[in-house]
Amino acid sequence: MSARATWATAVRVLAQLRRDPRTILLIVGVPCLLETLLKEIYSGRPAVFQHVGGPLLGLFPFVSMFVVTSVTMLRERVSGTLERLMSMPIGKLDLLTGYASAFAVMAVAQATLVSLLAFGLLDLHVAGPRWGVVTLAVGNALLGMGLGLLVSAFARSEFQAVQFMPAVVLPQFLLSGILVARHDMARWLQIVSDVLPLTYAYDALAGIVRGGPYGGRFVLDVGITAGAVLVALALAAVTLRRRTG
Amino acid sequence: MRDLRVVRGRAVVLERLSLTVARGVVTGLLGPSGSGKSTLMRSIVGVQRVAGGTVDVLGEPAGAPSLRRRIGYVTQAPSIYADLTVRENLRYFARLLNASLEQVDEAIETVGLGRHAGHVVGRLSGGEQARASLATALLGSPELLVLDEPTVGLDPLLRRDLWDTFQRLAAAGKSLLVSSHVMDEAERCDRLLLLRGGRLLAWGTPAELRERTHAQALDDVFLRLIEAQ
Numbered sequence: 375m376s377a378r379a380t381w382a383t384a385v386r387v388l389a390q391l392r393r394d395p396r397t398i399l400l401i402v403g404v405p406c407l408l409e410t411l412l413k414e415i416y417s418g419r420p421a422v423f424q425h426v427g428g429p430l431l432g433l434f435p436f437v438s439m440f441v442v443t444s445v446t447m448l449r450e451r452v453s454g455t456l457e458r459l460m461s462m463p464i465g466k467l468d469l470l471t472g473y474a475s476a477f478a479v480m481a482v483a484q485a486t487l488v489s490l491l492a493f494g495l496l497d498l499h500v501a502g503p504r505w506g507v508v509t510l511a512v513g514n515a516l517l518g519m520g521l522g523l524l525v526s527a528f529a530r531s532e533f534q535a536v537q538f539m540p541a542v543v544l545p546q547f548l549l550s551g552i553l554v555a556r557h558d559m560a561r562w563l564q565i566v567s568d569v570l571p572l573t574y575a576y577d578a579l580a581g582i583v584r585g586g587p588y589g590g591r592f593v594l595d596v597g598i599t600a601g602a603v604l605v606a607l608a609l610a611a612v613t614l615r616r617r618t619g
Numbered sequence: 620m621r622d623l624r625v626v627r628g629r630a631v632v633l634e635r636l637s638l639t640v641a642r643g644v645v646t647g648l649l650g651p652s653g654s655g656k657s658t659l660m661r662s663i664v665g666v667q668r669v670a671g672g673t674v675d676v677l678g679e680p681a682g683a684p685s686l687r688r689r690i691g692y693v694t695q696a697p698s699i700y701a702d703l704t705v706r707e708n709l710r711y712f713a714r715l716l717n718a719s720l721e722q723v724d725e726a727i728e729t730v731g732l733g734r735h736a737g738h739v740v741g742r743l744s745g746g747e748q749a750r751a752s753l754a755t756a757l758l759g760s761p762e763l764l765v766l767d768e769p770t771v772g773l774d775p776l777l778r779r780d781l782w783d784t785f786q787r788l789a790a791a792g793k794s795l796l797v798s799s800h801v802m803d804e805a806e807r808c809d810r811l812l813l814l815r816g817g818r819l820l821a822w823g824t825p826a827e828l829r830e831r832t833h834a835q836a837l838d839d840v841f842l843r844l845i846e847a848q
């Protein structure tokens with residue numbers, strides 16, 4: 375591991391994002407818009423907004439970073455820069471941690487700004503600590519990034535990479551329990567959701583929204599989410615090949 | 620390199636290829652489109668999966684981690700970040716190589732991009748992008764430069780300057796392997812490797828090849844070698 379290579383990569387990825395203000399605007403603006411919409415749609419039933427708004431805040435970065443990462447990494451593969459990097463003295467883990475650091479910075483910015491809006495203007499309440507929501511949001515961003523890196527290995531074009539979003543993200547989202555409580559789902563759907571990482575990320579967020587308890591179940595949810603991040607990154611590292619056909 | 624065999628997709632691209640590239644000179648790798656030049660270069664750099672044979676580079680097996688500092692590689696298509704400026708690109712690669720910032724400016728000057736250093740690569744012309752890509756390979760003073768068609772699309776003046784640079788680097792003890800389609804560039808190489816259909820057709824200095832084929836222009840040399848086959 376080389377801190378210099380990791381740092382250089384993080385700075386480079388952030389510089390690339392900075393050149394693309396529209397994407398930054400989308401990353402921050404879309405969640406703000408959706409939270410506002412949610413509030414307005416359920417203006418007659420404010421309890422729904424209070425129930426869903428918090429977890430959604432923590433899950434947005436998962437979706438954004440999944441899309442941004444899979445496209446960025448695909449470009450890296452297609453443009454030949456990955457081939458160049460693989461012929462240079464940079465470890466695969468340095469590259470991935472560089473990416474992770476850059477997207478974590480983005481996720482902190484995204485989650486903070488959306489929180490300011492939701493807690494400040496939209497009167498969203500969570501019983502637990504707000505920083506807990508932001509922290510989990512960053513964790514979910516890294517999860518989205520790990521999965522995004524992974525699927526970029528299977529996409530041949532940016533079009534395909536974007537199409538992975540509904541394929542990988544939406545089912546996890548629907549099954550996580552955010553829309554329908556998991557115990558109300560059919561048995562087989564529960565079993566499927568048991569193996570999807572977002573289920574645990576949602577559970578942890580819902581725990582904070584409720585204000586606890588922060589016992590074994592909560593620790594397990596957070597642990598599984600963190601574990602899923604590491605597994606996704608490890609699998610992504612495997613898809614980075616020094617030698618290709 | 621001994622008995623190198625490379626299969627890409629279903630096709631055998633290189634078959635039982637054995638050759639040696641001399642140190643401290645400019646070696647030209649010539650051959651028609653699809654003859655396997657890029658594949659051969661990728662094998663030397665260690666990014667090509669090979670099906671058989673051995674490739675040794677600077678005394679170590681190709682792809683060895685210690686070689687990654689000692690080889691500068693330019694892919695055929697410019698491989699730099701289109702959304703960064705020339706200087707930002709070079710700074711990133713320089714940081715990875717632990718090369719100094721002076722080297723960044725030097726490399727930019729060498730390829731004649733001084734005026735464009737602060738421009739975003741995606742908005743440069745194809746030839747300028749190719750030069751920016753070439754500049755990154757000069758960072759970190761590599762002992763071996765593997766350049767895949769570095770002068771395609773450049774004007775004659777700039778091409779001459781770059782070939783002067785290549786020869787200067789060789790005179791300073793570096794080894795260069797440069798692929799090209801263009802026969803007049805072959806004149807500027809110390810050694811030539813002629814590749815055809817994944818096999819080595821001929822090798823030697825330009826003078827040796829002329830003598831062997833009794834032809835003057837290197838184009839004719841190539842044609843006669845094919846006919847003699």
Ligand SMILES: Nc1ncnc2c1ncn2[C@@H]1O[C@H](COP(=O)(O)OP(=O)(O)OP(=O)(O)O)[C@@H](O)[C@H]1O
Binds near residue numbers: 628629800
């Ligand atoms: N990614 C790939 N997958 C499958 N086959 C490939 C791939 N890249 C190249 N080939 C095949 O390998 C052969 C040699 O390709 P290569 O790129 O090495 O040729 P080249 O001599 O560099 O050609 P050019 O002068 O056009 O750059 C070609 O027949 C090509 O079709």
Ligand SMILES: [Mg+2]
Binds near residue numbers: 656657658695767
């Ligand atoms: Mg080629």
